[in-house]
Amino acid sequence: xxxxxxxxxxxxxxxxxxxxxxxxxxxxxxxxxxxxxxxxxxxxxxxxxxxxxxxxxxxxxxxxxxxxxxxxxxxxxxxxxxxxxxxxxxxxxxxxxxxxxxxxxxxxxxxxxxxxxxxxxxxxxxxxxxxxxxxxxxxxxxxxxxxxxxxxxxxxxxxxxxxxxxxxxxxxxxxxxxxxxxxxxxxxxxxxxxxxxxxxxxxxxxxxxxxxxxxxxxxxxxxxx
Amino acid sequence: xxxxxxxxxxxxxxxxxxxxxxxxxxxxxxxxxxxxxxxxxxxxxxxxxxxxxxxxxxxxxxxxxxxxxxxxxxxxxxxxxxxxxxxxxxxxxxxxxxxxxxxxxxxxxxxxxxxxxxxxxxxxxxxxxxxxxxxxxxxxxxxxxxxxxxxxxxxxxxxxxxxxxxxxxxxxxxxxxxxxxxxxxxxxxxxxxxxxxxxxxxxxxxxxxxxxxxxxxxxxxxxxx
Numbered sequence: 001x002x003x004x005x006x007x008x009x010x011x012x013x014x015x016x017x018x019x020x021x022x023x024x025x026x027x028x029x030x031x032x033x034x035x036x037x038x039x040x041x042x043x044x045x046x047x048x049x050x051x052x053x054x055x056x057x058x059x060x061x062x063x064x065x066x067x068x069x070x071x072x073x074x075x076x077x078x079x080x081x082x083x084x085x086x087x088x089x090x091x092x093x094x095x096x097x098x099x100x101x102x103x104x105x106x107x108x109x110x111x112x113x114x115x116x117x118x119x120x121x122x123x124x125x126x127x128x129x130x131x132x133x134x135x136x137x138x139x140x141x142x143x144x145x146x147x148x149x150x151x152x153x154x155x156x157x158x159x160x161x162x163x164x165x166x167x168x169x170x171x172x173x174x175x176x177x178x179x180x181x182x183x184x185x186x187x188x189x190x191x192x193x194x195x196x197x198x199x200x201x202x203x204x205x206x207x208x209x210x211x212x213x214x215x216x217x218x219x220x221x222x223x224x225x
Numbered sequence: 226x227x228x229x230x231x232x233x234x235x236x237x238x239x240x241x242x243x244x245x246x247x248x249x250x251x252x253x254x255x256x257x258x259x260x261x262x263x264x265x266x267x268x269x270x271x272x273x274x275x276x277x278x279x280x281x282x283x284x285x286x287x288x289x290x291x292x293x294x295x296x297x298x299x300x301x302x303x304x305x306x307x308x309x310x311x312x313x314x315x316x317x318x319x320x321x322x323x324x325x326x327x328x329x330x331x332x333x334x335x336x337x338x339x340x341x342x343x344x345x346x347x348x349x350x351x352x353x354x355x356x357x358x359x360x361x362x363x364x365x366x367x368x369x370x371x372x373x374x375x376x377x378x379x380x381x382x383x384x385x386x387x388x389x390x391x392x393x394x395x396x397x398x399x400x401x402x403x404x405x406x407x408x409x410x411x412x413x414x415x416x417x418x419x420x421x422x423x424x425x426x427x428x429x430x431x432x433x434x435x436x437x438x439x440x441x442x443x444x445x446x447x448x449x450x
Contacts, residue, residue: 042270043268043355043356045267118355122356125353125355126354127417129350129354129415129417130351130415130417131266131267131268131271131347136417142420142424144420144421169440171425171429172444175422175426176405176441176444179405180404184404190353190355191358192352192354192355192361193353195369196367197400199369199370199373200396200399200400201396201397204396215397219397219398219401220448222447222450223447
């Protein structure tokens with residue numbers, strides 16, 4: 001899987017109007033930053049589009065000239081987040097190291113991003129709830145179609161190199177690793193999951209320390225050897 | 226860990242008013258069923274308390290005489306869900322089988338409940354979002370304080386019986402198993418996670434079949450041996 005293959009597969013759908021492309025980068029960033037904060041903190045349904053316009057210091061009329069609806073603004077942000085993840089996966093994929101080094105980098109980068117940009121994960125978590133299922137269905141790119149390819153690739157490579165057992169089930173292994181990654185990521189971004197992680201791990205770990213991360217990778221390694 | 230120990234630790238807080246205790250079981254059930262459906266489908270923020278009263282065929286005045294707020298009604302339902310999980314864990318805990326048989330029962334029962342009562346999982350997922358963190362903080366019982374004890378117990382027992390390596394880290398293992406269980410459970414209840422699971426597993430599995438479940442348990446078993 002080369003970068004180009006991944007990227008060419010992504011048929012991005014545009015959720016903003018053309019007018020949004022034509023404003024300054026500074027204004028774009030300001031609108032997106034304020035929106036991300038509002039959606040992350042309150043959740044999609046409680047987020048207020050008037051409050052977003054006000055905090056971004058633009059008129060509500062301007063905001064609607066860039067995005068047809070609150071839904072479109074939300075989907076634009078989700079799309080930005082997916083692009084970020086795609087880039088991260090591409091960067092990890094091209095490094096010349098074995099499966100477990102790549103997984104370690106994946107977990108580490110995910111943790112760093114979750115701590116640095118908790119809002120994007122909070123928005124993703126909100127998107128996965130049943131109440132927003134209609135909204136999630138409008139996304140043309142599924143995050144999972146990007147991640148599945150990443151896992152398939154590193155597992156195939158590891159089998160060829162003899163790093164993991166050859167009878168390892170690729171699909172299930174990808175699913176289980178990503179389940180652990182998703183919950184690990186939520187644990188650094190939502191208050192609920194942060195508390196949950198502390199209840200599970202107690203005071204034994206500094207949860208932002210590498211010891212925890214290394215033990216997770218060891219758990220996976222043993223399961224595949 | 227005996228049942229009594231678990232149960233005695235739960236200091237339940239009551240989120241409903243005394244008046245709710247005094248109405249017929251049929252009326253109670255009707256109100257809770259309608260509320261569960263509304264909260265699960267729409268999410269807490271979009272759920273409408275007037276719609277709940279109407280669908281339950283009671284006046285909004287009556288509903289407020291039972292619950293001080295939408296928040297209290299929501300927390301009452303969450304509490305019912307946690308009680309259900311507690312019972313399930315207690316029933317699995319007392320069976321006389323080894324760690325992996327207990328885990329297999331845990332995953333199987335979780336799947337069965339998620340398929341039978343997807344609404345309770347949809348509500349739990351909603352509760353874990355950042356937008357509802359203030360609400361989640363009002364819960365006196367953390368679901369995790371119930372589940373952690375369950376895992377600790379079966380891991381300790383397995384170490385004594387020599388079923389798993391003695392250097393296994395109890396806290397991290399509990400966390401990782403529960404992460405896989407939580408995502409497995411979401412995969413049967415929210416449309417988003419159901420689609421995600423299908424993207425990961427493709428057509429290889431009947432996802433409601435035991436083959437998938439058995440392979441998950443095998444993955445955990447290998448990681449701990």
